[in-house]
Amino acid sequence: MTFRRQVLVHLVILGIVGGSLYDIVTSQEHWPFSDYPMFASIHQKHALDNWYRVFGVTPEGREVPIRRYDELWPLDQSRLPLGIRRIAQTPGSEARVKSALEDILRRYEARRAARQHEGPEIHGIRLYSLSWDLEPYAANIDRPRARTLIAEVHQQTVAVR
Amino acid sequence: MVRALLDAWRRFWFTPATATNLGASRLMFFLGLTLFYLPHDFSGWGDVAPALLQPIWLFDRFDIPVLSAAALNIIQVIWKIALLCACIGLFTRASMLVVAVLGTYLLGLGHNFGQTYHFDAILVLVFWILAVSRAGDAWSVDALRHAAKNPGAPAPAPSPEYQWPVQGVLVALSFVFFAAGTAKLRASGLSWVLSDHLAILLDRVQYGISDADPLLPIGSFVARIPYAPQLMGIGTIVFEAGYPIALFSRRLRPFMVLGGIGLIVGIRVLMGPTFENFLLVNVFWVPWDRVTGWLRARFVGRTDVHGLLMSTPAVRSTDRVSHPS
Numbered sequence: 001m002t003f004r005r006q007v008l009v010h011l012v013i014l015g016i017v018g019g020s021l022y023d024i025v026t027s028q029e030h031w032p033f034s035d036y037p038m039f040a041s042i043h044q045k046h047a048l049d050n051w052y053r054v055f056g057v058t059p060e061g062r063e064v065p066i067r068r069y070d071e072l073w074p075l076d077q078s079r080l081p082l083g084i085r086r087i088a089q090t091p092g093s094e095a096r097v098k099s100a101l102e103d104i105l106r107r108y109e110a111r112r113a114a115r116q117h118e119g120p121e122i123h124g125i126r127l128y129s130l131s132w133d134l135e136p137y138a139a140n141i142d143r144p145r146a147r148t149l150i151a152e153v154h155q156q157t158v159a160v161r
Numbered sequence: 162m163v164r165a166l167l168d169a170w171r172r173f174w175f176t177p178a179t180a181t182n183l184g185a186s187r188l189m190f191f192l193g194l195t196l197f198y199l200p201h202d203f204s205g206w207g208d209v210a211p212a213l214l215q216p217i218w219l220f221d222r223f224d225i226p227v228l229s230a231a232a233l234n235i236i237q238v239i240w241k242i243a244l245l246c247a248c249i250g251l252f253t254r255a256s257m258l259v260v261a262v263l264g265t266y267l268l269g270l271g272h273n274f275g276q277t278y279h280f281d282a283i284l285v286l287v288f289w290i291l292a293v294s295r296a297g298d299a300w301s302v303d304a305l306r307h308a309a310k311n312p313g314a315p316a317p318a319p320s321p322e323y324q325w326p327v328q329g330v331l332v333a334l335s336f337v338f339f340a341a342g343t344a345k346l347r348a349s350g351l352s353w354v355l356s357d358h359l360a361i362l363l364d365r366v367q368y369g370i371s372d373a374d375p376l377l378p379i380g381s382f383v384a385r386i387p388y389a390p391q392l393m394g395i396g397t398i399v400f401e402a403g404y405p406i407a408l409f410s411r412r413l414r415p416f417m418v419l420g421g422i423g424l425i426v427g428i429r430v431l432m433g434p435t436f437e438n439f440l441l442v443n444v445f446w447v448p449w450d451r452v453t454g455w456l457r458a459r460f461v462g463r464t465d466v467h468g469l470l471m472s473t474p475a476v477r478s479t480d481r482v483s484h485p486s
Contacts, residue, residue, distance in 0.1 A: 001321060001322065008293060009293070009325055012289065012290060012293055012329065013174060013325065013329055016286055016290065016329055016332065016333050016336075017332065017336075020333065020336035020340070021336075023340070024336065024339070024340045024343065024344075027344070027347070029217075029277060030218050030219070031217050031218070031219055031269060031272055031277055031282055032219075032265070032269075032281075032282035032283070032285040032286055033282070033286075034277070034279055034282055034337075034340065035340050035344050036279055036337060036340040036341035036344055037344045037348070038279055038341070038434075039345070039362060040341075040344040040345045040347070040348040040349065040353070041348050041349060042348075042349040042352050042353055042356055042358035043358055043361040043362060043365065044356065044357075044358070044361075045361075046357075046361055046364070048365050048368055048370070051368070051370060067369050069373070073205055074202075074203075074205030074206050074209065074271065074274075075209070075213075075274060075275070076372045076373070077369050077370070077371075077372070078276060078370055078371050078372045079271070079274060079275045079276040079278075079372065080213075080275060081370075082275050082276045083213060083215060083274055083275015083276055084213070084275065086215065086275070087212070087213070087215070096212045097212075099210055099212035100210060100212040100213045102210070103209060103210030103212060103213065107208065107209075132368060134361065134364040134365060134368075135364075136364065136367075136381035136382075136384075136385070137367055137378065137381045138364075138367035138368045138369075138381075141367075141368055141369070
């Protein structure tokens with residue numbers, strides 16, 4: 001190895017080792033480095049509280065949960081709730097939450113029209129915060145203990161993009 | 162003391178190794194990624210409303226934009242072609258550099274929209290390690306072309322260049338598991354193992370809170386087997402926090418590596434998170450020179466497949482010195 005090559009290789013090694021150790025020691029996340037905190041905090045209550053979920057509103061007024069990846073693509077049933085909850089919990093974010101919901105509704109309907117999912121037609125979207133007492137196999141998934149409407153949008157409010 | 166540490170550093174990273182392990186690992190790793198990402202469409206991120214954008218530090222710090230769907234379509238086609246070229250070893254160094262640059266962008270994109278997932282970060286680190294490596298010196302079209310142009314040219318000699326990238330990937334992988342294990346111990350201590358936490362977690366994921374649902378709907382059943390969650394918790398901590406042992410102990414390596422794979426498979430099956438692509442990094446643990454040596458011994462006289470692929474003379478399995486025990 002030439003001297004320059006050795007310097008380059010050592011920089012790569014030190015970058016990988018240093019970046020990884022820094023995030024582990026400081027409990028921070030600088031993607032692609034991370035302290036990998038998933039599942040680290042323990043749950044002591046047999047409950048799932050304050051989980052955000054979007055529901056579509058059909059033309060008949062029926063509410064259907066929107067969870068499937070092909071309905072939410074490129075978002076998913078975990079990324080969307082966590083992201084939109086963070087936004088919603090920021091003071092003064094009502095307009096931003098509605099804008100996000102309008103985007104979800106627009107994409108859902110566009111993909112449905114293109115037969116990219118088999119969900120029902122919807123005219124609106126409602127965002128709820130849900131809480132459950134845990135039951136085996138999520139037997140009560142359709143019967144949460146608490147349900148709070150956070151925001152809603154309807155198709156006539158959705159701008160055509 | 163300092164001299165001993167420097168010697169240990171050099172032995173670990175720069176003991177000369179044959180080109181086989183790095184070349185074959187490159188081929189298998191990029192083959193898996195090419196197949197995995199071929200149907201994957203990144204262009205949707207270009208169509209998500211800015212209202213949902215919450216940039217991670219990399220995109221925020223360097224002011225990296227989210228490109229339009231049309232631009233992302235072009236980029237992902239280039240990236241997938243580069244993945245294939247890196248796999249077969251065609252213009253290997255350039256291909257791997259393109260894979261690293263565009264892969265960092267494409268794989269990072271989704272994390273700007275609400276949640277940073279952890280199944281592809283290690284891939285980006287591997288991309289960059291390989292991008293500055295000589296992983297195309299064997300098991301590649303480039304090696305075949307070189308051999309055709311220079312008949313009788315000597316095979317690549319064992320070199321530190323074939324050792325440090327493999328070690329780099331394995332160290333990065335070890336940090337992932339070690340970080341996950343120590344994060345649990347730091348956040349929750351032994352309660353992570355001894356409490357009902359894992360049983361509760363197995364019930365929680367039934368409510369559709371992971372990026373994908375568990376492959377098998379048996380989490381609630383497992384959660385109610387006496388002591389099963391606690392035993393799983395012990396196994397998780399042991400294999401995660403103890404994973405770096407695999408770097409140094411040849412005897413314990415198979416157990417730790419298989420344990421790590423078991424954890425990832427178990428998470429996918431019982432809890433949902435999609436770590437399938439993460440598993441591909443394990444190809445760097447495989448002593449490919451011994452595998453090809455065994456195959457050659459097994460099928461000796463039938464065909465010289467290894468020699469054809471390597472365009473090198475046979476390398477004895479005892480030549481492999483890449484992993485100090």
